[in-house]
Amino acid sequence: MAAGVAAWLPFARAAAIGWMPVANCPMPLAPADKNKRQDELIILNVSGRRFQTWRTTLERYPDTLLGSTEKEFFFNEDTKEYFFDRDPEVFRCVLNFYRTGKLHYPRYECISAYDDELAFYGILPEIIGDCCYEEYKDRKRENAERLMDDNDSENNQESLPSLSFRQTMWRAFENPHTSTLALVFYYVTGFFIAVSVITNVVETVPCGTVPGNKELPCGERYAVAFFCLDTACVMIFTVEYLLRLFAAPSRYRFIRSVMSIIDVVAIMPYYIGLVMTNNEDVSGAFVTLRVFRVFRIFKFSRHSQGLRILGYTLKSCASELGFLLFSLTMAIIIFATVMFYAEKGSSASKFTSIPASFWYTIVTMTTLGYGDMVPKTIAGKIFGSICSLSGVLVIALPVPVIVSNFSRIYHQNQRADKRRAQKKARLARIRVAKTGSSNAYLHSKRNGLLNEALELTGSPEDEHLTKTTSLIESQHHHLLHCLEKTTNHEFIDEQMFEQNCMESSMQNYPSTRSPSLSSHPGLTTSCCSRRSKKTTHLPNSNLPATRLRSMQELSTIHIQGSEQPSLTTSRSSLNLKADDVLRPNCKGSQITTAIISIPTPPALTPEGESRPPPSSPGSTTNIPPIGSNIVKVSAL
Amino acid sequence: MEMATVRHRPEALELLEAQSKFTKKELQILYRGFKNPGAISFYECPSGVVNEETFKEIYSQFFPQGDSTTYAHFLFNAFDTDHNGSVSFEDFVMGLSILLRGTVQEKLNWAFNLYDINKDGYITKEEMLDIMKAIYDMMGKCTYPVLKEDAPRQHVETFFQKMDKNKDGVVTIDEFIESCQKDENIMRSMQLFENVI
Numbered sequence: 001m002a003a004g005v006a007a008w009l010p011f012a013r014a015a016a017i018g019w020m021p022v023a024n025c026p027m028p029l030a031p032a033d034k035n036k037r038q039d040e041l042i043i044l045n046v047s048g049r050r051f052q053t054w055r056t057t058l059e060r061y062p063d064t065l066l067g068s069t070e071k072e073f074f075f076n077e078d079t080k081e082y083f084f085d086r087d088p089e090v091f092r093c094v095l096n097f098y099r100t101g102k103l104h105y106p107r108y109e110c111i112s113a114y115d116d117e118l119a120f121y122g123i124l125p126e127i128i129g130d131c132c133y134e135e136y137k138d139r140k141r142e143n144a145e146r147l148m149d150d151n152d153s154e155n156n157q158e159s160l161p162s163l164s165f166r167q168t169m170w171r172a173f174e175n176p177h178t179s180t181l182a183l184v185f186y187y188v189t190g191f192f193i194a195v196s197v198i199t200n201v202v203e204t205v206p207c208g209t210v211p212g213n214k215e216l217p218c219g220e221r222y223a224v225a226f227f228c229l230d231t232a233c234v235m236i237f238t239v240e241y242l243l244r245l246f247a248a249p250s251r252y253r254f255i256r257s258v259m260s261i262i263d264v265v266a267i268m269p270y271y272i273g274l275v276m277t278n279n280e281d282v283s284g285a286f287v288t289l290r291v292f293r294v295f296r297i298f299k300f301s302r303h304s305q306g307l308r309i310l311g312y313t314l315k316s317c318a319s320e321l322g323f324l325l326f327s328l329t330m331a332i333i334i335f336a337t338v339m340f341y342a343e344k345g346s347s348a349s350k351f352t353s354i355p356a357s358f359w360y361t362i363v364t365m366t367t368l369g370y371g372d373m374v375p376k377t378i379a380g381k382i383f384g385s386i387c388s389l390s391g392v393l394v395i396a397l398p399v400p401v402i403v404s405n406f407s408r409i410y411h412q413n414q415r416a417d418k419r420r421a422q423k424k425a426r427l428a429r430i431r432v433a434k435t436g437s438s439n440a441y442l443h444s445k446r447n448g449l450l451n452e453a454l455e456l457t458g459s460p461e462d463e464h465l466t467k468t469t470s471l472i473e474s475q476h477h478h479l480l481h482c483l484e485k486t487t488n489h490e491f492i493d494e495q496m497f498e499q500n501c502m503e504s505s506m507q508n509y510p511s512t513r514s515p516s517l518s519s520h521p522g523l524t525t526s527c528c529s530r531r532s533k534k535t536t537h538l539p540n541s542n543l544p545a546t547r548l549r550s551m552q553e554l555s556t557i558h559i560q561g562s563e564q565p566s567l568t569t570s571r572s573s574l575n576l577k578a579d580d581v582l583r584p585n586c587k588g589s590q591i592t593t594a595i596i597s598i599p600t601p602p603a604l605t606p607e608g609e610s611r612p613p614p615s616s617p618g619s620t621t622n623i624p625p626i627g628s629n630i631v632k633v634s635a636l
Numbered sequence: 637m638e639m640a641t642v643r644h645r646p647e648a649l650e651l652l653e654a655q656s657k658f659t660k661k662e663l664q665i666l667y668r669g670f671k672n673p674g675a676i677s678f679y680e681c682p683s684g685v686v687n688e689e690t691f692k693e694i695y696s697q698f699f700p701q702g703d704s705t706t707y708a709h710f711l712f713n714a715f716d717t718d719h720n721g722s723v724s725f726e727d728f729v730m731g732l733s734i735l736l737r738g739t740v741q742e743k744l745n746w747a748f749n750l751y752d753i754n755k756d757g758y759i760t761k762e763e764m765l766d767i768m769k770a771i772y773d774m775m776g777k778c779t780y781p782v783l784k785e786d787a788p789r790q791h792v793e794t795f796f797q798k799m800d801k802n803k804d805g806v807v808t809i810d811e812f813i814e815s816c817q818k819d820e821n822i823m824r825s826m827q828l829f830e831n832v833i
Contacts, residue, residue, distance in 0.1 A: 008669060011728075012698045013829050014735035015711050017743055018750045019771060020825045021816050022795060027825040039665060054668075434700035476698065482828075483699070487772055487791070489779040491701055497778035504782065 009475055016482050023486040031474040043081035044095070049088040050081070057098050062472070064122040066098065090117040097123065105132040111139040126429060133422060169247035186303070189240055193299050196233040199226060200293050234270040237263065237296075259302060266296040328365075331394050335361045335387045342380040349376065365391025437476075442493055444477050656729050657737035663729065670725055685722040688712050702776030710770060714750040736829060743826050744813050758806040759799075764792045 020027070042058070044051040044066075061067040076083045084091070090109060094117065097103040105114065105128055118125055128136050163171070172182035203219030203226050219226050241263045248254035269289045301307035314321070336357035343351040350373040351357050360373040364387050375384045484490050492500075653660055670686070686694075688709065695708035715723045715731045734742045749755070753763045768788035775783060799807045799815045816822045 008694050009698070010666075010669075010736075011732065012695065014732050015695075017735050017826065017829065018711065018714070018747055020828075021744070021747050021751075021799075021812070021822055022768065022771065022791070023821070023825065024794065026821045027828055030828055056665075438700045479698065482825075483771070483774060487775055487787075489772075489775055489781065489783055489787075491775070492778050492780045494778055496780070497782075500780060500782060 009472060009479075013475065013479050016479055019482065019486040023482075024488070025485045027485055028478060028481045030478050031471065044091075045076070045079070045081045045083045046086055046088045046091045047084070049091075051091065051095055053095060053098065059472070060098060060101075061123075066094075066121060068122075070122075086120060087113070087117060090114060094118070094121050094123065097127075102129040103127050103132075104129060105136040107135060111136070111143050115140075126425070130422075134418060137418065137422075166247050167249070169243065170249060173244055173247060189236065190300070190303050192233050192236045193296055193303075195229065196237075196293070196296050199229050199233070200290075200296075230270060233296075234267050237267050237299075241267070259299075262295055262298045265292050266299060269293055328394065331365065331390065332358055332361045335365070335383070335390075338383050339375065339380060339387070342383050343375055343377055346376045346380070351375075351380075361387060364388045366395055367391060438491065439493060440473065441477050441480050442491060444473070445481070445491075652726065652729055656733035658729065658733060666729060666732070667725060670728055685724050686728070687722045691723065699774045699776075701778060702774040704774045706766075706770035706773055710750060710753065710767060713753070714746070740817075740823065740826050741813065744816050745809070748809050748812050758808055759812070760806050761792060761796060764795060764807075765789060768792050768795075 039054050039056050041052050042055050044053070058066045058071075065071055071082055074082045074084055089106070090113070093104055093106060103123065103125075115125065125136065171178055172185070176182045176186035204217050206215045207218040207221060208216070241260070244260070244263075245251060245254060254260055269292050272289060301311060333354075336354050339360060340351050340354045340357045343349045343357075351360065356373075362368075363370050363373075364384060367388065369388075375381050480491065649660060649663060652658075652663055656663075658666070691712045692705045692708040695711065696704045698704070712723065713719075715727050717727055717730070731746075734746050738746070748759070751759045751764060751767050753766060765788060768791050772783065772788050772791075777783070796805075796807065798819070799812055801811050801815065
């Protein structure tokens with residue numbers, strides 16, 4: 001239960017009166033409020049600054065320092081106040097958390113100091129409110145990165161023997177600064193990329209004439225030299241690619257990554273060229289393949305952080321760019337059409353078709369103005385000028401918008417990811433809190449009867465067995481208990497529920513039931529019967545098979561007892577009997593008297609009928625009592 | 637609907653003390669809890685009144701395993717006596733005063749009012765079925781024994797058998813009070829929350 005709403009627990013309990021007329025069973029007793037103190041102001045002295053608050057405010061969160069009895073360690077008898085030798089500024093935030101239920105992070109505070117204070121007061125930073133959570137996480141991440149950088153520079157000299165050869169290689173590829181060998185490799189590959197790119201460029205330069213008065217490009221003049229250079233480069237690239245493929249932790253993911261595709265595209269033309277013959281027709285097509293060699297320049301992006309960022313930003317900005325392109329295309333088509341029809345009349349017009357006018361429109365709108373196509377008619381000139389004016393607007397305006405958009409989108413993207421992660425974390429937190437509270441209830445149920453019986457009989461020597469739950473928790477559990485009684489069903493946890501579902505689907509396994517019976521702690525199907533915790537196996541648990549028709553039937557232990565007035569007994573007498581059973585349980589965890597019921601066919605005795613018929617479906621209180629002096633204590 | 641700008645001041649402490657059965661100190665404690673409900677994550681509690689969403693969220697904190705929104709809705713309608721969509725502190729105190737300090741007659745009246753959804757003075761089987769389903773919803777899925785589909789309906793049948801004396805298919809306030817007074821369990825459990833504050 002979120003302790004923050006503990007203040008509303010009295011209301012929830014009062015509202016439970018709405019279930020009472022509907023319930024068919026008596027409700028459990030409310031937990032006694034033993035030391036009912038009037039709410040009092042307590043003084044918290046933090047390094048001289050005095051804070052005052054109500055005791056109940058602090059008790060809203062019983063698992064923190066201030067909300068539990070841990071604060072008694074700081075109680076100063078002389079001044080009757082709690083003294084903490086800590087930072088009063090941060091304490092302000094901590095105390096506000098108790099008051100409002102929201103933990104805020106002050107921006108001026110150092111993140112590690114804040115974390116230390118929270119740890120001291122036993123408050124988890126995860127409950128920082130949404131308003132301050134982003135800031136807190138950002139600062140925390142910066143701090144963590146700073147620590148990591150420090151650690152890295154420390155660790156650089158040490159070798160980590162735990163990494164395998166493959167992992168060291170991968171690390172060397174990703175971070176060239178880890179070892180000198182990696183650095184050498186990094187520079188060598190960079191050098192060869194540069195050489196390869198320059199070669200591609202230079203081999204098209206015409207260098208000198210050959211007798212036969214034909215200008216040859218260098219590539220054909222020094223064909224062999226260029227070929228050797230190309231081969232060398234491709235060999236280096238191939239070796240690098242294979243090494244990376246070997247070292248990659250996830251080969252499939254590596255193959256799919258952009259960089260490896262670029263690598264492959266860069267070296268494929270060479271191999272294809274090797275394979276292909278010197279066929280004239282085919283080599284024409286092959287020559288165009290060589291253009292792919294220019295992709296080798298993209299391999300530089302491994303060497304340049306800036307290129308990588310640019311690539312990422314283009315990717316994240318893709319929708320904006322796409323929209324810009326689309327609007328430009330619309331404008332181009334409109335103006336091209338207009339220009340074409342305007343210039344249709346003039347003779348010898350260059351505007352032969354609308355696609356031909358596209359070129360004019362683009363050149364005009366981007367204010368290039370080559371002048372190879374000019375309008376000659378008056379209408380054409382008018383529309384041409386409109387085109388160039390609008391071009392200025394259409395091109396120039398979106399650029400700063402895109403730039404600012406890009407920056408906004410970039411940050412927003414990051415924030416959206418952060419929010420998604422936070423939302424996931426928060427839902428997980430809520431789920432954990434819910435299961436925590438429901439588990440707390442189930443857990444306390446198993447201990448609950450033990451405690452109640454002990455309390456009612458007031459046995460001091462067994463007090464140590466009781467688990468101390470806070471009053472609020474016990475009241476909350478009582479509330480849930482009342483709901484169970486109203487609906488005649490019980491809360492169980494998920495595993496048991498699934499177990500039950502599985503078991504109920506295999507209804508023909510009665511004989512193996514007996515061991516499992518005792519392992520189901522504290523389950524009952526008939527209301528009004530007391531539960532007792534049984535963790536030991538029943539001594540004579542040879543339950544005949546015929547009796548167990550459905551998995552949800554009770555098995556009851558009949559315990560010989562003295563005269564009992566009626567089965568819908570008053571609580572105290574039941575408790576006495578239960579106490580007899582439980583006492584041996586506490587001490588020796590042995591059941592001394594246990595008589596397993598005999599499976600007589602269900603001839604209901606008066607006792608059986610006097611019980612109000614439970615309305616829970618599918619379960620029957622089957623075993624009629626043997627005599628009127630037997631108290632039924634159901635045990636599973 | 638933004639109610640945050642409406643500042644609602646409750647009536648004077650003396651007046652409330654006279655109208656309800658709480659002492660001044662108890663009213664103080666109640667008001668502190670009411671005005672500052674604590675960690676309600678989504679819905680800010682506008683000062684002075686509680687709206688239905690906050691109400692539902694507060695109530696759901698107490699029943700983690702099931703879905704308590706329907707029952708909280710009925711409960712809200714029972715507390716919101718003037719049906720203006722929000723529960724003010726006066727409504728809250730008057731309701732609690734009946735539930736915790738009222739006579740058994742008043743409590744039974746309140747319960748009847750809760751079950752009678754359309755406030756026409758009769759509890760029909762449909763209304764009872766809605767209430768019952770809401771209660772069973774709070775149990776959630778993981779129950780023992782497994783919750784069957786017709787469990788609420790059977791429970792309603794049992795209830796009507798007990799309460800509907802003249803078998804006319806509806807339960808009036810007199811039938812209700814009479815039947816409850818005959819049932820020892822109900823009488824006893826009505827006293828259960830006497831000293832909650």
